[in-house]
Amino acid sequence: MGIMAYLANAETATFSELKDKLEASQGNLSVQIRKLEEAEYLTVDKRIVGRKPLTTCRITKKGRDAFAAYLKALTNVLGLPPKD
Template identity: 60%
Template sequence: MSARFDIGRIDDVIHGRLRLGVMAYLANAEVADFNELKSVLEVTQGNLSVQLRKLEEAGYVAIEKGFLGRRPRTRVRITAAGRTAFAAYLDALGQLIGPPPPA
């Protein structure tokens, strides 16, 4: 087996479809409101909450709760550790897939 093919480098926390979507979105946006993520990812509030909690427990996102006027507001921000983990995840995935075939 090739040393390049190391499935163990895939971060299971990020690899779930919804968590991957959150990380990909935040990698570009840096911060997003909960409802923005819910809309973009087309998921239920409960499902998003559970997946965000997993990312938060891993230290990949920070969740900030507050108010905008009288309305509750939850914002999700990618952390430095999250950005590093996401870059490593993408690198590991790239290693598994390999270079594109010549055109």
């Protein structure tokens, strides 16, 4: 949920940025990113920049739609008024 919430606002983020912002361990974050990638909720770009690996995650339309549906369902469960 944290990854999707962050990417819903930022659109893209590096692995390091997500790790820092979400205060997640490297292993846990890797597993979660892989699961979201398999669900096609985000895309992952891995490359070498200046001899260092750079992993960038980007939310997909499918991911954005799924996250919006999740937030709507959560709002309904909590009995909150819908947001326009």
